[in-house]
Amino acid sequence: MPTLEQRFSIHYRFPVFFHRNVFRCHDELLASVFARAGTSPHRFSCFIDSGVLEEDPGLIRRIEEYTQHNSQVMQLCGPVTRVEGGEASKADSTVVDRVVEYVKDYRLCRHSFVLAIGGGAVIDAVGYGAAIAHRGIRLIRMPTTVLAQNDAGVGVKNGINGLGRKNFIGTFAPPFAVINDFDFLATLPPREMRSGISEAVKVALIKDDDFFTYLYDNRAELAAFKSGPMEEMIHRCAALHMSHIGSGGDPFELGSARPLDFGHWSAHHLEEITDGRLNHGEAVSIGMALDSLYSQAIGLIGEEDLRTILSLLAQLGLPLWHSSLARLDLEGALGAFQEHLGGDLAITLLTGIGSKKEVNYIDSAIMRECLEKLVHCRHEALGAADPLTTAATVEGRPQ
Ligand SMILES: NC(=O)c1ccc[n+]([C@@H]2O[C@H](COP(=O)([O-])OP(=O)(O)OC[C@H]3O[C@@H](n4cnc5c(N)ncnc54)[C@H](O)[C@@H]3O)[C@@H](O)[C@H]2O)c1
Ligand SMILES: [Zn+2]
Structure with missing residues (x-):
């Protein structure tokens, strides 16, 4: 019997909106997202992070009122559900x-929605x-x-942790739509605000020198969470992530290289062991500092770039070091990362600010030296005492 070959392709497309006060009764955005799905009203259930609800207990009432006001396109099914926030x-x-x-x-059927x-x-x-x-219900992410x-x-991507591993269980499933409402950020604790800036530094480092300069030049405003630069940073960072997924040739990560995971091999391990x-x-942030040090140690980037990267992270208030680094199992962490990605080991390193390369081998002895250097970075990251971070005192980005 001849072999049959199945072949088809699916075109994915979803909008990411940047908005404010999405549940204001007369706001049209969310209703228009439901309306775009065709015959209405659409049934949906809503799940909300407990951290959001603690800060904004009136949110459920506003969602109910908004739904009533737009009952021709959307119908809330079941009580709004509070979900324990964070890794829990x-x-x-x-x-x-x-x-x-x-x-x-x-x-709920496959034409219904889940609002997260x-x-x-x-x-x-x-x-x-x-x-x-049902093998997939439409998802609106907020x-x-x-x-x-x-x-x-x-x-x-989506997923949960399992068997002691981060994101061990999950699927690739594009959402129906994403609504980024900046008003939610008003109640976010400073530590969480800062943590999100880390991913912007990451994507700038591997993809976009201009964006890195923007982050560097606005580091004081970003460290103070000024809304203008924060929103610009979020928009540019989201756009870079989306363009990588949409145009990078591997949206469902079938290959081994995963540049968006720069600094993540050690980061995942640090999250697990802490x-x-x-x-x-x-x-x-710590993972990026480590891999930047390694990039410099093997001659891929110069000392000046390294200083600039470390000083930006430090001045944004992001950590370069944590006591758990002493327990970092280099081989174990690299092995787990390789296993998660599949295929050969592929670690993204920097060849400059805004450019990267994949390597298939990490020299453990050199990486260990870099770990040692990180220990020195921690105390003096903002000051002049540590030669690695003296650029922190320079006003604009060193050219
Ligand atoms: N799917 C992907 O592609 C992808 C990519 C990167 C990260 N992740 C995952 O994202 C998770 C980290 O997400 P995160 O950084 O958003 O943190 P988080 O979801 O852990 O939330 C941090 C804390 O903030 C609270 N919170 C959330 N919104 C709030 C608000 N508006 N006001 C007050 N408190 C609020 C939460 O309750 C929680 O306590 C990790 O599990 C990581 O694996 C997934
Ligand atoms: Zn990440």
Whole structure:
């Protein structure tokens, strides 16, 4: 019998809106997103991050009123559900199971919607539930943290942690739409605000020298969370992530290289061994500092670039060091990263600010020296005492 070959392609397309006060009664954006899906009204269930609800208990009432006002296009099914915020939502299958049960109990069909409002963790967990119930229900994401608005919420992945591994269980499933409402950020704790800036530094470092200069020149405003530069940063960072996913040739990460994971091989491990005491953005900041040091140590970038990178991270208030680094299992972390990506080891290193290269080998002895150097960076990161970080006192970006 001749072999048959199946072949088809699917064109994905979803909008990412930047908005404010999305549940104001007469605001049209969300209603228009539902309307775009055709015959209405559309049934939907809503899941909200507990951190958001604690700061804004009136949100549920506003969602109910908004839904009533737009009853011709949307119909809320079941009570709005509060989901424990942060990594707790991804720690086991509780949230995923709840979403799946909701889909059954409230008879949501594949034309219905799940609306996920929250940080990257809640969106990942609720999104995974939506992706597997009926093999996929339309998902509208409303990210409420900086990191979720500029990175986690605009991509195509979802998932939960499992068997002690970050994001071990999950799927690739593009959302129906994403609404980044900047007003949510008003209640975000400073530590979470800062953590989201880390991913912007990452994507600038690997892709966009101009964006890096923007971050460097606006570092004082960003460190103070001034809304103008923060919103510009979120928009540019989201655009870079989206363009990488949409035009990078590997949206579902079938290859081994994953440049958006610059600094992440050690970051994932640090998140695991600190049991979440380091959040994602903080761990990524340390991971980037480490891989920048390594890039310099093997001659890919110069000392000046290294200083600029470390001083930017430090002046944004991001960590360059954590006591858990002493427990970093180099081979174990690199091995776990390779396994997660599949295929050969592929680590992204810098060849300059805004340019990168993949390497398939890491010299453990050199990496260990870089770890040692990081220890020295921690105390004097902002000051003149450490020669690595003296650029921190320079006004504009050193050319
Ligand atoms: N799917 C992806 O492509 C992708 C990409 C990057 C990161 N992630 C995941 O995202 C997660 C990190 O997301 P995060 O940085 O958004 O943190 P998070 O979701 O862990 O939230 C951090 C804290 O902020 C609270 N919070 C959220 N919004 C708030 C608001 N508006 N006001 C007050 N408190 C609020 C939460 O309750 C939580 O306590 C990690 O699990 C990471 O693996 C996923
Ligand atoms: Zn990340």
